[in-house]
Every structure is written in C-alpha cells, then in structure tokens.
Amino acid sequence: MGVSGRILVVNPNSSEPVTAAIEAAVAPLRIAGGPEIAVDRLRSGPPGIATQRDADSVVLPLCDLVARDPSDAFVLACFSDPGLHAVREAAGGRPVMGIAEWGLLRALTLGESFGIVALSPASVKRQARYVRQMGLGARYSGSWPVDASAEDTAGDAVRGRLVEAGRRLAAERGADVIVLGCAGMAGHRRAVEDAVGRPVVEPTQWAVAAALGALRLAAC
Amino acid sequence: MGVSGRILVVNPNSSEPVTAAIEAAVAPLRIAGGPEIAVDRLRSGPPGIATQRDADSVVLPLCDLVARDPSDAFVLACFSDPGLHAVREAAGGRPVMGIAEWGLLRALTLGESFGIVALSPASVKRQARYVRQMGLGARYSGSWPVDASAEDTAGDAVRGRLVEAGRRLAAERGADVIVLGCAGMAGHRRAVEDAVGRPVVEPTQWAVAAALGALRLAAC
Amino acid sequence: MGVSGRILVVNPNSSEPVTAAIEAAVAPLRIAGGPEIAVDRLRSGPPGIATQRDADSVVLPLCDLVARDPSDAFVLACFSDPGLHAVREAAGGRPVMGIAEWGLLRALTLGESFGIVALSPASVKRQARYVRQMGLGARYSGSWPVDASAEDTAGDAVRGRLVEAGRRLAAERGADVIVLGCAGMAGHRRAVEDAVGRPVVEPTQWAVAAALGALRLAAC
Amino acid sequence: MGVSGRILVVNPNSSEPVTAAIEAAVAPLRIAGGPEIAVDRLRSGPPGIATQRDADSVVLPLCDLVARDPSDAFVLACFSDPGLHAVREAAGGRPVMGIAEWGLLRALTLGESFGIVALSPASVKRQARYVRQMGLGARYSGSWPVDASAEDTAGDAVRGRLVEAGRRLAAERGADVIVLGCAGMAGHRRAVEDAVGRPVVEPTQWAVAAALGALRLAAC
Amino acid sequence: MGVSGRILVVNPNSSEPVTAAIEAAVAPLRIAGGPEIAVDRLRSGPPGIATQRDADSVVLPLCDLVARDPSDAFVLACFSDPGLHAVREAAGGRPVMGIAEWGLLRALTLGESFGIVALSPASVKRQARYVRQMGLGARYSGSWPVDASAEDTAGDAVRGRLVEAGRRLAAERGADVIVLGCAGMAGHRRAVEDAVGRPVVEPTQWAVAAALGALRLAAC
Amino acid sequence: MGVSGRILVVNPNSSEPVTAAIEAAVAPLRIAGGPEIAVDRLRSGPPGIATQRDADSVVLPLCDLVARDPSDAFVLACFSDPGLHAVREAAGGRPVMGIAEWGLLRALTLGESFGIVALSPASVKRQARYVRQMGLGARYSGSWPVDASAEDTAGDAVRGRLVEAGRRLAAERGADVIVLGCAGMAGHRRAVEDAVGRPVVEPTQWAVAAALGALRLAAC
Structure with a gap:
C-alpha cells in the first residue's frame, strides 16, 4: 500500500x-x-x-x-x-x-542527563559542538572515548571498553542515560545496559x- | 504476536x-x-x-x-x-x-525555534515552566493563547484563532515550527500548517x- | 494587629x-x-x-x-x-x-554554585528537573544522595552522611554553598556548615x- | 535584645x-x-x-x-x-x-519571566550584564528605559512613564512580573501594579x- | 622576515x-x-x-x-x-x-546583544544553529534577512535594505551591535553604522x- | 603615520x-x-x-x-x-x-571547552561570575587555583603549579584549552602548553x- x-x-x-x-x-x-x-x-x-x-x-x-x-x-x-x-x-x-538527533531526543525521555560513548577524542569534540547546536547542553553529562574505529565497534573485542565508558559516564559524570555514539555499536546495546544499569539508547x-x-x- | x-x-x-x-x-x-x-x-x-x-x-x-x-x-x-x-x-x-514531551522533541527536528499554540494565559505559564524543565529554552520562541477550553478546540469555530496564533508566533516571535498545545486541536493540524506556511506538529x-x-x- | x-x-x-x-x-x-x-x-x-x-x-x-x-x-x-x-x-x-524555591534563591546570594544534599537517587532526579524548571542550572553543581528517609534525617544517626555529602559536593562538584534538601535535616545545619566549611542553607x-x-x- | x-x-x-x-x-x-x-x-x-x-x-x-x-x-x-x-x-x-539581587529573586517567585523598569539605555546594558552574571537569563524578558534620573523617579511626574514601561514589558516582551529598577521608584509600586495588572516588585x-x-x- | x-x-x-x-x-x-x-x-x-x-x-x-x-x-x-x-x-x-566566528566574538566586546544582517531566511536558520553551536545564544538578538544574494550585497542597490535590517534588529530585537552576515556586505559597514547608530562589525x-x-x- | x-x-x-x-x-x-x-x-x-x-x-x-x-x-x-x-x-x-575578555574569546577558537588557571579560590569565584556575565558558561570547564600572588606567578617557582593546574583542568574537568588567569603568568605559556598538551592562551x-x-x- x-x-x-x-x-x-x-x-x-x-x-x-x-x-x-x-x-x-x-x-x-x-x-x-x-x-x-x-x-x-x-x-x-x-x-x-x-x-x-x-x-x-x-x-x-x-x-x-x-x-x-x-x-x-x-x-x-x-x-x-x-x-x-x-x-x-x-x-x-x-x-x-x-541518528544523533534522534538518539539524543530519545535519551531525553529516559533520564535527566545523558552521556555519549564516543569513538575518539575527536568525536568527543564533534559531539560537544553538536549537542550545543541542538540546544541540549542542559541535559548533557559529556562523552567518553573508547579509542576505536567504527568498524572496531561492530566486533566483540570492543564490548568491554563500551561498558567501561558507560560506567565512567554514570559514575563520574552523573549520566543516567547512555547513548551509543556510533551506529556500529548497535549490537552491544543490551550488554552495555545490563552491565551499566542505566538505559542505553541505540540511535x-x-x-x-x-x-x-x-x-x-x-x-x- | x-x-x-x-x-x-x-x-x-x-x-x-x-x-x-x-x-x-x-x-x-x-x-x-x-x-x-x-x-x-x-x-x-x-x-x-x-x-x-x-x-x-x-x-x-x-x-x-x-x-x-x-x-x-x-x-x-x-x-x-x-x-x-x-x-x-x-x-x-x-x-x-x-504528548508535550514528544511534540516538542519532534518540533526540534523540523526547524530552529518552535512556538506553541496555547489554550490560555495560564497554559502559557505552564508551558514556559515545562520547556525550561525539559532544558529546551534555547529553541523556544514562546506560546500564544487562543482563550479556549480543550473541548472548544475540538470544534470548528476555533480554527481561525489557531491560525492567527500560529501566524503571530511565526511573524512576531520568529517560530519556524508550530506545536499544537492541546490534544483537542488535532483535527486542525493540516489547516493551520497550510495557512501559516510552517510545519505544524500534532503532539x-x-x-x-x-x-x-x-x-x-x-x-x- | x-x-x-x-x-x-x-x-x-x-x-x-x-x-x-x-x-x-x-x-x-x-x-x-x-x-x-x-x-x-x-x-x-x-x-x-x-x-x-x-x-x-x-x-x-x-x-x-x-x-x-x-x-x-x-x-x-x-x-x-x-x-x-x-x-x-x-x-x-x-x-x-x-522551601526548595527559597532555599535555592537564598543559596544564590551566598556563593557562585550550590549543591543539594538529597535523600535518594530519585530525589536527585527531581531536583535536577526542578533546578532546570526554575532556570537556575547555571548555578547548580549537583545533588548528592544520602540514602535516607525524611524521618531518618530528623535523627542523629544521619549526621555523618550529611556531612559527607556536603564535603563531596564541595570537593568533587565545586559547590561553594550547600542546601539541605529535606525539611527534616534542619537540625543539622550548623554542624554540617562547621564540618564542611561552606555556608549551609536550611530552606x-x-x-x-x-x-x-x-x-x-x-x-x- | x-x-x-x-x-x-x-x-x-x-x-x-x-x-x-x-x-x-x-x-x-x-x-x-x-x-x-x-x-x-x-x-x-x-x-x-x-x-x-x-x-x-x-x-x-x-x-x-x-x-x-x-x-x-x-x-x-x-x-x-x-x-x-x-x-x-x-x-x-x-x-x-x-537590592537588584533580591528584587530579581523575589520576582522569580511571582511569575515566569520578569522585566525591569530602567532609568536609561545605559542602565539597560548594566542590567543585561547583571542578569547574566546572576545566571537568570532564562527568566528575563528585558528592561525598558524611562529616561529619568534616580531623583526624577522619586517625584510624581515620572509615574506615567513607569506605567508605560511596565505595560510595554508586559505586552511586547511577555513579562509577567515587573521589577522597579531604581530605589527611587519605590513610591510608585502600587500604582504601577494597579495600572499594569502584573505583580510589581519594589526591590x-x-x-x-x-x-x-x-x-x-x-x-x- | x-x-x-x-x-x-x-x-x-x-x-x-x-x-x-x-x-x-x-x-x-x-x-x-x-x-x-x-x-x-x-x-x-x-x-x-x-x-x-x-x-x-x-x-x-x-x-x-x-x-x-x-x-x-x-x-x-x-x-x-x-x-x-x-x-x-x-x-x-x-x-x-x-569570519562568522570572529565577527561574533568582536561583537561581544561592543555591546550586550548582537544582531546579524542575513542574506535570506535560509541564512537566518544557519546562523541560529551556528550561534548555538558556539554557545553564544545568551548574547544573540536574532538575524534579519535582506533577501539578497552574496553578489547583490557587494553592490550599491542593497544598502537601503541593510540599513533597514540593522534598524529592525536594534528597534524590535534590542540588538546594540550589528554584525554584517556576508563578506560581500563589507563596503557598507560605515554607512550602516552611521544610519543605525549602533556599532557595526565587518567580520x-x-x-x-x-x-x-x-x-x-x-x-x- | x-x-x-x-x-x-x-x-x-x-x-x-x-x-x-x-x-x-x-x-x-x-x-x-x-x-x-x-x-x-x-x-x-x-x-x-x-x-x-x-x-x-x-x-x-x-x-x-x-x-x-x-x-x-x-x-x-x-x-x-x-x-x-x-x-x-x-x-x-x-x-x-x-585581557580576560579577549583571552576567553581567543580560547573559544581553539577548542570546545576552556579552563582557567586562577591565582586563588577568590579568583575562581570572580571568574565564575565573569564567565556568566559574558554569557560563555556553555564553554567553561572551570578554574583551578594555584594559591599564588600575581607577583609570584612572574617567577619561576610557580611553574610546576601552573602545569599541575592545567593538567587537572584537562583531566578532571575536560578542558581542551587552558587560559592563563593572570597577566603575570605570561612567561610560562609555552612551558605549560608543552607539558599539558593542550593549547594555552596568554590573554x-x-x-x-x-x-x-x-x-x-x-x-x-
């Protein structure tokens, strides 16, 4: 139809x-x-x-x-x-x-402050600019880099680093929602959520x- | 299933x-x-x-x-x-x-600054508080009251006032997206959009x- | 009269x-x-x-x-x-x-950035929303939960946890004023102030x- | 005592x-x-x-x-x-x-957005800086100058201009609370409030x- | 050397x-x-x-x-x-x-709130995003389009529209500094400044x- | 000439x-x-x-x-x-x-978030107020005091503390640009930049x- x-x-x-x-x-x-x-x-x-x-x-x-x-x-x-x-x-x-746009918007409905798991320090900077551009700075706890390429994140070896980034965002930055900052990380959503104990958004x-x-x- | x-x-x-x-x-x-x-x-x-x-x-x-x-x-x-x-x-x-939550989030993806068609001056105040609570003040042009009850807005007589509110938000407040600030207004979405010439969100x-x-x- | x-x-x-x-x-x-x-x-x-x-x-x-x-x-x-x-x-x-309203307003006159001693993680979230709703986010260092009920805070056993929360807000979040985030904590104001070395507001x-x-x- | x-x-x-x-x-x-x-x-x-x-x-x-x-x-x-x-x-x-500090804080408890009746365009600029310094920009509708000296404002002749400034702040800037931006204006508080129909704060x-x-x- | x-x-x-x-x-x-x-x-x-x-x-x-x-x-x-x-x-x-970056930064040192003379409604939207991205929204009065191409602005015929835009930004949006929002407008800086009575920045x-x-x- | x-x-x-x-x-x-x-x-x-x-x-x-x-x-x-x-x-x-004004504006062009090396806790408070007054809070990571007088900072003995402050601002506050918060610190700019690995602005x-x-x- x-x-x-x-x-x-x-x-x-x-x-x-x-x-x-x-x-x-x-x-x-x-x-x-x-x-x-x-x-x-x-x-x-x-x-x-x-x-x-x-x-x-x-x-x-x-x-x-x-x-x-x-x-x-x-x-x-x-x-x-x-x-x-x-x-x-x-x-x-x-x-x-x-996907960044909608990942962040969804995160706003799951908690007070979101953090982003980022690929690299350069991604962290781009995300800081983008969050400001969207006017969402009041809800942003920060980004944490895992030092991986997009393709790396689609594999299993990176999972521990994603979990670690989520934990740091929660414990040190006060994030109560985590957004996965790369499409390649999609397969790890549930594992990170279970390990970190915070909602995790796959954008x-x-x-x-x-x-x-x-x-x-x-x-x- | x-x-x-x-x-x-x-x-x-x-x-x-x-x-x-x-x-x-x-x-x-x-x-x-x-x-x-x-x-x-x-x-x-x-x-x-x-x-x-x-x-x-x-x-x-x-x-x-x-x-x-x-x-x-x-x-x-x-x-x-x-x-x-x-x-x-x-x-x-x-x-x-x-619906306010998601109406506003959708509006963020359709323009730079949203305005809300409100029922009354009291609604305008509640909306101002809620937009701040959501942390979206940087994207908010304001609200415009039509002095109607929720039930009024479900009827035809109010349409002209909704259109007028949308026009004022666009022309005087710089809104480039309009959000309908009451569920009862839903049936007027397309008419307001056509008359105002800006995207209108039915929340x-x-x-x-x-x-x-x-x-x-x-x-x- | x-x-x-x-x-x-x-x-x-x-x-x-x-x-x-x-x-x-x-x-x-x-x-x-x-x-x-x-x-x-x-x-x-x-x-x-x-x-x-x-x-x-x-x-x-x-x-x-x-x-x-x-x-x-x-x-x-x-x-x-x-x-x-x-x-x-x-x-x-x-x-x-x-009392939240006036406790926060008073805090604005005693330092640059206030922190709130909260009952629980759920209170922390409510406070984050309320601080944004009041439009005071630029002066907010965060909230720290003591995992107590309101009634607990009216007793003596909680005092050490209140002091600890105040110290963490000062040292880790940069708060230079502390607000007691429950009416029940009132009797501890001076003790927390003396221990933390920052002004403490009883709201x-x-x-x-x-x-x-x-x-x-x-x-x- | x-x-x-x-x-x-x-x-x-x-x-x-x-x-x-x-x-x-x-x-x-x-x-x-x-x-x-x-x-x-x-x-x-x-x-x-x-x-x-x-x-x-x-x-x-x-x-x-x-x-x-x-x-x-x-x-x-x-x-x-x-x-x-x-x-x-x-x-x-x-x-x-x-008095600016406390006048603005009181205004926060009477409405969503405050406007200030200012002496002059130079006062308007100082007020803009001060509101930002206090971190209250999210609640500020603006200031309106009456082109008077402090001493002028203590007399009767200025009252009409104060009322006019209050009305403009309400109608054109959306202020729902008015703050008198000079100590000399104190004697006009009630008259401005009655004429404008919004709470007026004498700081x-x-x-x-x-x-x-x-x-x-x-x-x- | x-x-x-x-x-x-x-x-x-x-x-x-x-x-x-x-x-x-x-x-x-x-x-x-x-x-x-x-x-x-x-x-x-x-x-x-x-x-x-x-x-x-x-x-x-x-x-x-x-x-x-x-x-x-x-x-x-x-x-x-x-x-x-x-x-x-x-x-x-x-x-x-x-040039946008430095034009806006210079404007911050000349007044409290800047406005931008824009080419078109599409430029207005890009400028709104960019001002937010730079984190300068607290100092931004808005942009006013003159409906011209970059090349148009390098000619004489557009000058009246630039002056009009500057005046509207000052009178209706409260801008006390004007930034020329296209490199082609450079030759009109002094004329706009003289006509509007506000500092004008050529970026x-x-x-x-x-x-x-x-x-x-x-x-x- | x-x-x-x-x-x-x-x-x-x-x-x-x-x-x-x-x-x-x-x-x-x-x-x-x-x-x-x-x-x-x-x-x-x-x-x-x-x-x-x-x-x-x-x-x-x-x-x-x-x-x-x-x-x-x-x-x-x-x-x-x-x-x-x-x-x-x-x-x-x-x-x-x-110099604060221009030091901060320059910093905005070198990274996403600036930190300031401050003389003392009292300077930290003044800087917090000034950053808000300038409307730059969205780009500010914080200030770190070195507990020195202006004259101290012109000598060699303070260099280690300046480096340490820069490192803390980078590591704990996420600053990607450092601003020297006293004119007396000028001679240490390059040394701090080399040691911290972030751009350092001499204001x-x-x-x-x-x-x-x-x-x-x-x-x-």
Whole structure:
C-alpha cells in the first residue's frame, strides 16, 4: 500500500560490518503492514567517519544519493549526522532523520542527563559542538572515548571498553542515560545496559522509528 | 504476536469530543501486524485541563489506571504531561510517553525555534515552566493563547484563532515550527500548517509513534 | 494587629519528628510584634515524600487545606515544593512559599554554585528537573544522595552522611554553598556548615522569612 | 535584645528625595521586637548612579562605611548593586544584601519571566550584564528605559512613564512580573501594579526583608 | 622576515565583486613590517553560498586548497564558516580563522546583544544553529534577512535594505551591535553604522586581525 | 603615520615583575609601521589584585589615567578586567580591551571547552561570575587555583603549579584549552602548553592583538 512506503537507511561509511550491525538493529521495526526498511552503505564513503573531513566528505554523495533515490524517507546512520540539513534540501520534502538527533531526543525521555560513548577524542569534540547546536547542553553529562574505529565497534573485542565508558559516564559524570555514539555499536546495546544499569539508547533504531512515524503521518 | 502489543492512549480529561479528535489523529499509526492502539478518556477527569489543579488532580487516577491496565505502553494525551514521572513509576518499566514531551522533541527536528499554540494565559505559564524543565529554552520562541477550553478546540469555530496564533508566533516571535498545545486541536493540524506556511506538529501522533517504536524495540 | 497576621507552615508529610525539626528551625523567626508562625503536618500525608507519587499525592490535600485555612500566608515545607502552583491558585492571592524555591534563591546570594544534599537517587532526579524548571542550572553543581528517609534525617544517626555529602559536593562538584534538601535535616545545619566549611542553607527558614516579608509588605 | 540587631540601609547616592522614598518603602518592615532599620545616604555619593563610573565610584566609600559601622546587617539600596562583593569582604561576615539581587529573586517567585523598569539605555546594558552574571537569563524578558534620573523617579511626574514601561514589558516582551529598577521608584509600586495588572516588585523592600531574616537566623 | 609570513583570505564563492569587497575591507590591515595579506576566491565555488549544499560543497575544495597552499595562516571569508573544523585538520597546525566566528566574538566586546544582517531566511536558520553551536545564544538578538544574494550585497542597490535590517534588529530585537552576515556586505559597514547608530562589525576584518595576531604570536 | 597610533597596556597593579612579564609577552606584536605598544603599571595600584576590593580600587585611577592619556587604544592587563565598562566611558570612543575578555574569546577558537588557571579560590569565584556575565558558561570547564600572588606567578617557582593546574583542568574537568588567569603568568605559556598538551592562551597578547586590529580598522 502506498501509505506504507519505503525507508532507506544509509550508512555513510562503506564498512560492511557496520552495515550489518545496522541491519540487525533495525529489523524489529519491520512490521507486516508497515514501510519497507532497506539498509545500504555509501559505497564511495570512507571505511569509517573518524575525522571532520570524513564527515564532510560524504555530504555531497549523500545529497546525490537521496536526490535520485525513490524512497519515501531516509535515515543517515552515522552519529555525526553528516550533511543532515543539506540532505533535507535534496530530499524535496521527504523526511530525513539523523541518528544523533534522534538518539539524543530519545535519551531525553529516559533520564535527566545523558552521556555519549564516543569513538575518539575527536568525536568527543564533534559531539560537544553538536549537542550545543541542538540546544541540549542542559541535559548533557559529556562523552567518553573508547579509542576505536567504527568498524572496531561492530566486533566483540570492543564490548568491554563500551561498558567501561558507560560506567565512567554514570559514575563520574552523573549520566543516567547512555547513548551509543556510533551506529556500529548497535549490537552491544543490551550488554552495555545490563552491565551499566542505566538505559542505553541505540540511535539508529530511534531514527528509523521516527521515519516510520513520519511516513504514516505524512498524509494527515 | 506478543511483540506487537497494545498501546493505551489516555485522554486525562473526560471530554468526548477531545477523545474523538485524538482517536482520529492516531488512526494512521495502526499498522497490520503492529501494536493495537486503544484510545480512552479518564472518566473521572475534569472536562478539560485548565488550571494547575486540574492537571494535578488527574495524576493519582492516571497512576491507578496504568497500574491495573494490562497494556504494554501508555500515552498521556494532555499537553500538560500531567503526572508523567509518577505514572512512569506506576508502569513498572512499561513505556509511558507524554504528548508535550514528544511534540516538542519532534518540533526540534523540523526547524530552529518552535512556538506553541496555547489554550490560555495560564497554559502559557505552564508551558514556559515545562520547556525550561525539559532544558529546551534555547529553541523556544514562546506560546500564544487562543482563550479556549480543550473541548472548544475540538470544534470548528476555533480554527481561525489557531491560525492567527500560529501566524503571530511565526511573524512576531520568529517560530519556524508550530506545536499544537492541546490534544483537542488535532483535527486542525493540516489547516493551520497550510495557512501559516510552517510545519505544524500534532503532539499525540508523535507520542504514539514513539510508543510504537518503544514496543517494537523492547525485546532487543 | 492585623498587619502581623499568621503564617502556616505545612509539613506535607505526616512525620512527627520531621515536624518537630521544622518547628525548631523556624522558632527564631517569631518576633514579638510580627506574624504568628504555626507549624503543622498534613495528617493524611505519607510518612515521607520518597517517590514522585508521594509528592503528587499531597497536592490536592494541600490545596484543600489552604483553601479552608484562614492563615494569611503559607509555607510548603517539603523540598519537592509539591503542588506549589496549584496551591497558589487555591490561596486566592495569599502568599504561598516553597522551601526548595527559597532555599535555592537564598543559596544564590551566598556563593557562585550550590549543591543539594538529597535523600535518594530519585530525589536527585527531581531536583535536577526542578533546578532546570526554575532556570537556575547555571548555578547548580549537583545533588548528592544520602540514602535516607525524611524521618531518618530528623535523627542523629544521619549526621555523618550529611556531612559527607556536603564535603563531596564541595570537593568533587565545586559547590561553594550547600542546601539541605529535606525539611527534616534542619537540625543539622550548623554542624554540617562547621564540618564542611561552606555556608549551609536550611530552606524552611528562608521560606518563612520570605512569607514574613510578604505579609508585612502586602498592604503597601 | 542582641538578636534583634540593626540593619543599615545605605542609599549609595546622596539624593534626599531618593532616600526619603527608601525610608517610606522599608517602614512596614519595622516590627516590635525586631531589628532596628536605619536608612542613610552616602553623603559623598553622586546625586544618582547614572554611569558605570558613578556605580564604581561608590564602592570604596561603601566598603569603608561598612567596615567602620557597627550595624549587624547592610542593604545596598542602588539597583546596580555597586560593590556588592567588595562590601561583603569588608563586612567581616555580617550580611550584605543587594537590592537588584533580591528584587530579581523575589520576582522569580511571582511569575515566569520578569522585566525591569530602567532609568536609561545605559542602565539597560548594566542590567543585561547583571542578569547574566546572576545566571537568570532564562527568566528575563528585558528592561525598558524611562529616561529619568534616580531623583526624577522619586517625584510624581515620572509615574506615567513607569506605567508605560511596565505595560510595554508586559505586552511586547511577555513579562509577567515587573521589577522597579531604581530605589527611587519605590513610591510608585502600587500604582504601577494597579495600572499594569502584573505583580510589581519594589526591590529595597525585599533586600531588607532578607536582611531581617538573616539577622534572626544568624544564631542558629 | 619569516615571522611576518603570509595570510591567505579565501572567498569560498567565486564571485569577483564579493572578492573585491573583501580585498578593500582587509587593506587597512596591511602593515609595512607585518604579514602579507593575499585575497583569493575559490574558483570552483558557487557564485554565492545560498543553500546548505552550497556551504557544504566548498568544504573539500577548501581543505585541498589549504593543504597545498604554503601560506602561514588562512581566513575563510564566508559567513557560514564552511568547513572550519575540517580545514583546521588540513592546515596542519597553521591558524585557520572563520569570519562568522570572529565577527561574533568582536561583537561581544561592543555591546550586550548582537544582531546579524542575513542574506535570506535560509541564512537566518544557519546562523541560529551556528550561534548555538558556539554557545553564544545568551548574547544573540536574532538575524534579519535582506533577501539578497552574496553578489547583490557587494553592490550599491542593497544598502537601503541593510540599513533597514540593522534598524529592525536594534528597534524590535534590542540588538546594540550589528554584525554584517556576508563578506560581500563589507563596503557598507560605515554607512550602516552611521544610519543605525549602533556599532557595526565587518567580520572579515576581524578574522584577518586575528590571523595577524596568531602569526605574530606563533613563535612565543 | 597617524593610522598606526599608540596602544597603552596598563598593568593595574604596581608590580614590576608582572609588568616585565607583560612587556615580554607583547613584544612580538610590535611591527614596523604598526602601532607603538607601550606598557606601564598603575603606580598607585596594589601589588596584586587579590581581593574584590583590590579589583574595585583601581577603577577610578584607571579611568583618570585613560581620560588624560593621549594614547589611541588601551589594554587593561589584569584578568579581573577591572573597570572595563567605566574605562570605556572615560576613553571617549577609543578602544579599550580587557585581557580576560579577549583571552576567553581567543580560547573559544581553539577548542570546545576552556579552563582557567586562577591565582586563588577568590579568583575562581570572580571568574565564575565573569564567565556568566559574558554569557560563555556553555564553554567553561572551570578554574583551578594555584594559591599564588600575581607577583609570584612572574617567577619561576610557580611553574610546576601552573602545569599541575592545567593538567587537572584537562583531566578532571575536560578542558581542551587552558587560559592563563593572570597577566603575570605570561612567561610560562609555552612551558605549560608543552607539558599539558593542550593549547594555552596568554590573554594580554590577544587583547593587544585586538587593540592593534581596532586601531587599523578605526578609519574605515
């Protein structure tokens, strides 16, 4: 049915393990009568978004991809929300959701102060800027780097570091909600939540849930 | 299937026209294979939430209703988000979404500064407090009262005043997104949007969309 | 003389030891020619305000008490300031002061950044919301829980934990003023101040002082 | 009795009409058995605090006055709160209250957003800085200048301009509480309140009420 | 002398009139013994930065230009500060200054609240995001669009609209400093200042002054 | 040439070692063809600005000095920016730059969050107030006292404590830029930067660079 439509979740990096983690994370949002949810990676993207240049380098490719793709809604599945506003221009009114944006918004409903598990010190700086840009500084406890690449986070070896980061954010910064600051970390959500004892938000899931809502509500 | 579950949308006032407006607003979120979405009113509630006492008077009844209701998730469909945190205690871990909360969060993704169409000057004050409590003051342009009751807003006569409020928020306060500050206003969303030329958020829809997401994601 | 009037200090919980602590705390504000200061407890209240439901459960009883009580001003002596705005509606223009409100305002005049000694982690969350609601986040160092009930704090055994919380707020959070986050803690003010070496605010005292001022100034 | 003590209210300017206005404003706070309340002007002060230099010029004289005066508490009765922190150093632990400080704090308890009636555009700038310094920007609607000297405001001719400023702050800036931004305006409080229909705060009254509270509570 | 070095001011758009306006604006900062100041345009850039895509499209070209250019410091002369952080990565430690960044910082020293003359409603939104990202929202009065392209602003016909925007920002938004929100507006600075009666900041000048400072101070 | 003009850097304290440190710090900003840069101390000033009274005591002498001095621009070289706004009134339109002001603004361009190395706990409080007054709280990590006088900081013995303060601000408060909170610390800038591994800002240098810019741009 036309109402149901199609959501394209784009991983702005070209990593297959990260894409697979995203694929698994969003699967529960596929509903019989609901929108198709497709996941793809930006084949021309870098293997991970590590530097600011990496983030900026995918903006035009994402704009071009969205401009020519017939999907009804889009999710940018990188926690830097690269090119979010430019892609919205390219989408011609179709919904475009950023995962950092929706991960942080969801966190606001689960506690008073959120912390973010970050890839690296450079990610910490980008997140500080982004939280301020969103105007959410009053709810932000800080970010904690795990010194890993996006692709690393899709593997098992990093789990202990994610848990440690979550614990430090809770104990030393007073975070009562943890947000996973990379799409690749999706498979560790429950383990980190169980170990840290605080709600943990997997951001791609919430951006897709929002896209689903936007699609259903577009006609009314 | 158990995963799909049931969302109960509770109108904390006892007004039938307001409840009918809510019912119509959330209908597009009923998806084959997705959660059941039930809408009910608090029969013991006041006809509308006008005073702070009205808002506070429904908290314990809402807690009691949620504690004994077997639904899997709840939406409190009054823009004062009455008793949101107490109801969460009563829900024993089941998701509870407030419509002001989610209406404002959705607005953050549609523009830089949101304004709220309010029922009355007393509502304007409550909204100012709530926006500060959520830590969203940096994105808030203000509220504009239409001097109507909740039940009034479910009728046609109020539409012109809603449009006028939206226009004033845009022109005089710089709002680039408008949030409807009462569940009863739901039926006017598109008309206000068309007349004002800014995105208009119907908050109950987004609280239900969030509840739907929470239900689907609860098991993973 | 009519000008002097009567201030009713209501302890929203039913605890006798907490009420006795309040009684002792406000005694110095009784002045020969000044207002009568009466202290009472809400007999229908819970033994302490521990949960959000506890806080919300006393709102209507407090409104009703104030509506029928002939006193000239009221102080709500629970640090959750339960029902402050609803009670103001019920008071018909007579002053109603909250102890959290006035404790925090007094703290602003004694240092740059205040910390709050809290009963429990749940209180910490309520305080975070309330500080944001008041718009005072720029002056807030945080809250530190002592894991005690309101009634516990009126006894001697808790003193060491109050001192420890004050020290942690000063040393780890940079608080240069400490606010006691429960009316029951009143009897420990001086001891905590001496031990921590920072000004310590007993909030009920300052709400009563404000009520006294409001009464004297009401006619001019 | 020693507990009662003496509060010295110092008008940092040398104007007799302003001093007389202060004298009248604080009279209701004289209570049998309560502290003596003396009012004086800084004879070496300028006729009014108009420029930043005026404000800064009275700091050392105020420090010296307080250091050698045996009063138990002090109120600095100029809305620039000149030298508040230096005078506190000079007071050796005795309470020193600023009228801007306490006028703004009182306003926080009467509405959501306060506006200030200012003497001049230069005062508006000083007030903007001071509100930020206090960390109260989230509650501030702005200041409105009446283009008058401090001494002018103690006369009758200025009343219409004060009312007009209050009305503009309410209607155009959304202020729901008005603070009189000069001690000389004290005699107009009730008239402005009646004309504007919003609570109006006379700041010297509230600084004296706070000094009274501090004196009574000093020993406990 | 090596210390003096070379500053390259890059206009990220390809417009010759805009580049000429920049050239004239920075001329007074050329000092006999000081750094060389070169001005160039990004020949591959769009004729003006109007959309978010325009802004994002110049990031990689700017990074590449800076990476291979031997200048000692760089100024990005577009008020969107496009790619500021990515270009800093590319500059290998050499100073990179954004004109929005330095225009806003200079404005903070000239008044309490700044307003920005913007090209278009889309620029207004970008500026709102950028002011928040910089954490300067407490000093921001808003932006006013003149509905012109960058190249338009380098001509004479736009001057009246710039003056009008400055006047509206001062009168309706309370701005006491005006920032010109496009490098092309540089030639109108004095005229707008004279007409509006408020200090007006030409941002490229202050970014170049900062680059000059950074170069002189790099060795110590 | 008239354009070049003369900048007078005034050390508000009378300390010769502090003045010598300032002299050395600003030397690189002397450019052939650029403004003369003179450094002097306020001979009537205290040996260091330790108390709030110290800071306030130099305001009128600074105003008088500036009013009668024929220099074209002024820098107040004390991190309390004493009398900044009064001195601006006295300067009759000539630029007056504060070193705290410009040190903090420069820091905003080097990282996300700045920390300040302070002389004493009293300085920490003044800095907290000043950062709020400037509206920069969203970028402030805190201040760390070294328990030294201004004159102490001009010597070698204090260097280890400065490094330690910088390290604590980085590690415990998350500062990614360090600002030296006293003009006397200037000679340690590079050593602290090398030891801490974060950019370190010497504030007098940036206030002088800004004065230089203002002088060059005054005529256009």
